[in-house]
Amino acid sequence: MNDISDPTSDLPPLTVDGDETGPAISPLREGDDPSKISVASQWTLIWTKFTRNKVAVGAGCVVFFLYFVALFAEVLAPTDPARAQPRLTYAPPQSLAFFTEGENGREWLPHVKGYAMTVDPASLRRSFTVDDEKVIPVGLFVEGTPYKLWGLFPMSTHLIGPLDDKQPMNLLGTDSLGRDLLSRLIYGARISMSIGLIGVISSLVIGTVLGALSGYYGGWVDLAVQRLIEVISAMPTIPLWLGLAAAIPITWSPLKVYFIITLIVSLLAWTSLAREVRGRLFVLKNEDFVTAAILDGSRQRRVIFRHILPSLTSHILAVVTLAIPTMIVAETALSFLGIGLKPPVVSWGVLLQDAQNIRTVATAPWLLIWPSLAVVLAVLSFNFLGDGLRDAADPYES
Incomplete structure (x- = not known):
């Protein structure tokens, strides 16, 4: 006598090119419970099949992350995207480092290196190099440029930024007006x-x-x-x-x-x-x-x-x-x-x-x-x- 809890027990497997892929009522895979699949709703079946596509799930996570960034742009941006730094036009990206050499050896200190600017006397073109002697400490949830979250709530806390808001931190470089590209x-x-x-x-x-x-x-x-x-x-x-x-x-x-x-x-x-x-x-x-x-x-x-x-x-x-x-x-x-x-x-x-x-x-x-x-x-x-x-x-x- 067949077990009445398994409504698919009498159904022959669905065979494609000689390969059994599961009962005829649903595309089952190894480890699936036929008794649950047979009574599952349409949306449950869709979700089950979607989660098996790892590429699509990963892409969905990326899309969610992009919309999260868009929703909390004011908090996530290091500074105001319209804030100009005339002395740092076309400044290259700065590298974020987490350790620095101290008196006791390597010490934990998230920081970026400052800029050293030179001007070509012939073309008057600025060029920037990394100044290893200038360390700009970086922190999380630091106070910086004031803003209104979603245009409603006055705040000044940024997810990441220099501890001294007057010091430059341009992780992706700057544009022609010296505006931080990451914030923009x-x-x-x-x-x-x-x-x-x-x-x-x-x-x-x-x-x-x-x-x-x-x-x-x-x-x-x-x-x-x-x-x-x-x-x-x-x-x-x-x-x-x-x-x-x-x-x-x-x-x-x-x-x-x-x-x-x-x-x-x-x-x-x-x-x-x-x-x-x-x-x-x-x-x-x-x-x-x-x-x-x-x-x-x-x-x-x-x-x-x-x-x-x-x-x-x-x-x-x-x-x-x-x-x-x-x-x-x-x-x-x-x-x-x-x-x-x-x-x-x-x-x-x-x-x-x-x-x-x-x-x-x-x-x-x-x-x-x-x-x-x-x-x-x-x-x-x-x-x-x-x-x-x-x-x-x-x-x-x-």
């Missing part, structure tokens, strides 16, 4: 990461609603939505961005320009999602659970948004995750070309504007390297995370 990179994460998130939310709403209406109703509704998608897709992206950016008045505040750029990017990015949702609606609207909801007296709006779309949640989540890096790259490209965000707004694209000057890149290559690495890290992390979510969206597929 941290503040830039807030703009670049949030513009991708806000833009995707906007395109998610537009693409999901129009795609659902197009796929469910068909007829003239589908015809109108598809022609609109074709018109937007046929427009050349760069000239359209140039035209829309040129229409933004130069008297507008940086905050208003930020939201307009977000809106422009989102209005051009909803078409692919709308087509995917439309295709899914064409298939699902003839399923038995939709027919049952209609016969039960549900209105069409309730059928679409309470019965059909929730079944697409996992797929839409994966598509949205893959769309965020596109938004980040779009903002970076617009700002790099000078038609997106502009100073005093700090974003990764704005930081990369210095890369247009060959002499600047040759003199201070860190101004190109670090913002580029930040963009690459964010884009790759979102892509790996999206791939993992897309694979996990169908937990029954081995």
Whole structure:
């Protein structure tokens, strides 16, 4: 007599190319409990499959870290990103050391070495070298430049910084005005990461609603939505961005320009999602659970948004995750070309504007390297995370 606690005991294993991969109802692996998997919810199966993808889990941790940095940029940044140090223009990165030589041998003292500046009498160009005799102690949770956390709470505590706020600490170097690149990179994460998130939310709403209406109703509704998608897709992206950016008045505040750029990017990015949702609606609207909801007296709006779309949640989540890096790259490209965000707004694209000057890149290559690495890290992390979510969206597929 079979054990009734194991509902999969009578099911033959699923065999692919002669290899047993598990019971027919679920892609089990060695060590899985069939009795738990057989009664698990859809989201549990998705989470189980996602956590097996170590690359996707690692990418998710990186994405979480980037948003954590963006959320607490004021605390994590060593100093104010707009604070200029005229005597330290294009100063190279300083190395963070943890031990120093003292009277009793090696002593624990986190510090950076100061700068020694020389001026070429012919070209009047400054050059910086490390001054081993000048030790600048560094600490955690030190008092520094005052700020308002999220624009609300006055604070002056920074996660890391020099014990003497008047001493320079530029772990990633400085720019043409002597501003700390690390602080600007941290503040830039807030703009670049949030513009991708806000833009995707906007395109998610537009693409999901129009795609659902197009796929469910068909007829003239589908015809109108598809022609609109074709018109937007046929427009050349760069000239359209140039035209829309040129229409933004130069008297507008940086905050208003930020939201307009977000809106422009989102209005051009909803078409692919709308087509995917439309295709899914064409298939699902003839399923038995939709027919049952209609016969039960549900209105069409309730059928679409309470019965059909929730079944697409996992797929839409994966598509949205893959769309965020596109938004980040779009903002970076617009700002790099000078038609997106502009100073005093700090974003990764704005930081990369210095890369247009060959002499600047040759003199201070860190101004190109670090913002580029930040963009690459964010884009790759979102892509790996999206791939993992897309694979996990169908937990029954081995």
